[in-house]
Amino acid sequence: xxxxxxxxxxxxxxxxxxxxxxxxxxxxxxxxxxxxxxxxxxxxxxxxxxxxxxxxxxxxxxxxxxxxxxxxxxxxxxxxxxxxxxxxxxxxxxxxxxxxxxxxxxxxxxxxxxxxxxxxxxxxxxxxxxxxxxxxxxxxxxxxxxxxxxxxxxxxxxxxxxxxxxxxxxxxxxxxxxxxxxxxxxxxxxxxxxxxxxxxxxxxxxxxxxxxxxxxxxxxxxxxxxxxxxx
Amino acid sequence: xxxxxxxxxxxxxxxxxxxxxxxxxxxxxxxxxxxxxxxxxxxxxxxxxxxxxxxxxxxxxxxxxxxxxxxxxxxxxxxxxxxxxxxxxxxxxxxxxxxxxxxxxxxxxxxxxxxxxxxxxxxxxxxxxxxxxxxxxxxxxxxxxxxxxxxxxxxxxxxxxxxxxxxxxxxxxxxxxxxxxxxxxxxxxxxxxxxxxxxxxxxxxxxxxxxxxxxxxxxxxxxxxxxxxxx
DNA sequence: CTAATATATGGTCATTTTGACTATAAGTAA
DNA sequence: TTACTTATAGTCAAAATGACCATATATTAG
Numbered sequence: 001x002x003x004x005x006x007x008x009x010x011x012x013x014x015x016x017x018x019x020x021x022x023x024x025x026x027x028x029x030x031x032x033x034x035x036x037x038x039x040x041x042x043x044x045x046x047x048x049x050x051x052x053x054x055x056x057x058x059x060x061x062x063x064x065x066x067x068x069x070x071x072x073x074x075x076x077x078x079x080x081x082x083x084x085x086x087x088x089x090x091x092x093x094x095x096x097x098x099x100x101x102x103x104x105x106x107x108x109x110x111x112x113x114x115x116x117x118x119x120x121x122x123x124x125x126x127x128x129x130x131x132x133x134x135x136x137x138x139x140x141x142x143x144x145x146x147x148x149x150x151x152x153x154x155x156x157x158x159x160x161x162x163x164x165x166x167x168x169x170x171x172x173x174x175x176x177x178x179x180x181x182x183x184x185x186x187x188x189x190x191x192x193x194x195x196x197x198x199x200x201x202x203x204x205x206x207x208x209x210x211x212x213x214x215x216x217x218x219x220x221x222x223x224x225x226x227x228x229x230x231x
Numbered sequence: 232x233x234x235x236x237x238x239x240x241x242x243x244x245x246x247x248x249x250x251x252x253x254x255x256x257x258x259x260x261x262x263x264x265x266x267x268x269x270x271x272x273x274x275x276x277x278x279x280x281x282x283x284x285x286x287x288x289x290x291x292x293x294x295x296x297x298x299x300x301x302x303x304x305x306x307x308x309x310x311x312x313x314x315x316x317x318x319x320x321x322x323x324x325x326x327x328x329x330x331x332x333x334x335x336x337x338x339x340x341x342x343x344x345x346x347x348x349x350x351x352x353x354x355x356x357x358x359x360x361x362x363x364x365x366x367x368x369x370x371x372x373x374x375x376x377x378x379x380x381x382x383x384x385x386x387x388x389x390x391x392x393x394x395x396x397x398x399x400x401x402x403x404x405x406x407x408x409x410x411x412x413x414x415x416x417x418x419x420x421x422x423x424x425x426x427x428x429x430x431x432x433x434x435x436x437x438x439x440x441x442x443x444x445x446x447x448x449x450x451x452x453x454x455x456x457x458x459x460x461x462x
Numbered sequence: 463c464t465a466a467t468a469t470a471t472g473g474t475c476a477t478t479t480t481g482a483c484t485a486t487a488a489g490t491a492a
Numbered sequence: 493t494t495a496c497t498t499a500t501a502g503t504c505a506a507a508a509t510g511a512c513c514a515t516a517t518a519t520t521a522g
Contacts, residue, residue, distance in 0.1 A: 056315045085285060150381050164471090165469075165470080181491090182473085206519060273483085416500080417502095420478090436497080439502095465520100472513105478508080478510095482506105485499100486499100487498100489498080
């Protein structure tokens with residue numbers, strides 16, 4: 001056995017970056033942090049950082065996201081490793097990118113660690129990003145568009161109880177398209193994924209819609225067996 | 232600028248592993264190599280090795296696969312990075328896994344570099360593998376099953392000219408299921424992905440089938456727009 | 463109170479797609 | 493000639509889709 005480094009030692013050849021999607025008022029957002037120190041201080045970037053010897057790559061992603069933004073306990077999935085030899089300016093760093101979908105309303109952003117700020121940006125109005133982060137983001141967005149059509153994800157972006165129109169607007173925002181209301185509902189009804197909360201929307205200036213929530217059991221089954229969410 | 236290592240220097244925290252699928256006589260195979268040196272000499276493993284400072288991770292995968300097995304110029308896609316801190320015995324190594332689909336008949340296996348042997352194994356009859364390679368393989372197989380239903384891949388596993396039954400058997404082998412012959416052909420016909428070679432199968436002891444090849448243009452379009460290969 | 467208007471929710475219908483079968487054709491081998 | 497194998501074409505009821513239309517229920521302006 002070699003003389004191993006302390007578990008907290010940073011592996012300087014490997015980093016993490018997270019593409020976090022949020023959804024609010026029919027708009028698809030991306031979570032960015034402003035670097036408070038280091039070679040990119042003052043610039044906007046995907047939340048990320050260094051992996052240490054003692055943790056798994058997955059755990060590093062969770063830890064970094066939480067310490068930079070306050071977000072915890074979310075569905076965080078690996079996207080891809082980005083390994084161009086020149087992607088990082090001063091030396092050779094491979095980054096493992098993750099992505100997640102969250103309901104913005106559930107998380108107060110708390111910038112911390114090396115981040116001086118953390119904010120949501122509309123995916124259609126982003127500031128310049130450091131390194132190859134625009135490429136990573138772009139890859140993540142394409143992945144999201146693809147995945148949302150083949151798996152019942154995307155639901156993490158909504159509140160626990162939501163209306164069918166909210167769900168439809170989410171799909172429209174991700175896929176950048178218009179969907180037929182009636183057909184959309186019929187489709188959803190058929191996959192028996194939604195449970196009627198027997199409760200109506202409040203404080204809206206029009207007829208209140210029924211609220212629904214997800215049936216976790218059906219959700220898991222659909223993810224396992226592979227579904228086709230033809231839209 | 233720091234004093235950078237020579238481009239050929241190995242990054243000892245990062246490796247590559249490849250899950251290569253082959254198809255022959257209706258059987259789905261995996262390509263393995265026997266380690267000829269190092270801590271796992273004599274044992275079977277996924278083809279892989281170390282990344283160097285000067286190359287991209289993608290290039291490293293191509294280089295390693297070629298030097299270990301002789302295979303080159305194939306569709307090689309990143310699968311996932313495996314980053315458990317204890318996956319490698321002596322120190323902390325993260326590996327980036329790739330996968331590819333090839334037509335076995337097109338490649339003579341030439342073990343080289345650190346491999347003393349290279350062989351195809353039926354996916355249902357594998358030897359014990361080193362480290363976490365069985366997990367990587369398993370993940371790759373699940374990925375293949377999923378992907379084959381949503382993208383027109385899988386075609387790389389066949390000869391340039393093939394019969395409809397060969398194509399069907401490929402899908403049956405990957406998905407571990409039986410498909411209806413007539414309905415399978417109807418589906419294929421509708422997506423206009425196949426070009427009739429106007430040429431028949433030879434040397435078979437029954438009625439010869441028509442040979443087909445892929446329409447590269449339609450293929451590319453389908454991959455880009457996202458298709459549903461409902462089977 | 464009434465009308466305008468916004469969204470909710472349910473239904474119609476022609477067309478397309480699916481899944482389960484059946485039937486016939488064209489080769490080889492005994 | 494017959495048995496056997498695979499190729500290829502077609503049928504048909506059931507299910508799914510896409511483009512609409514109709515009505516219900518709420519708020520707000522006048």
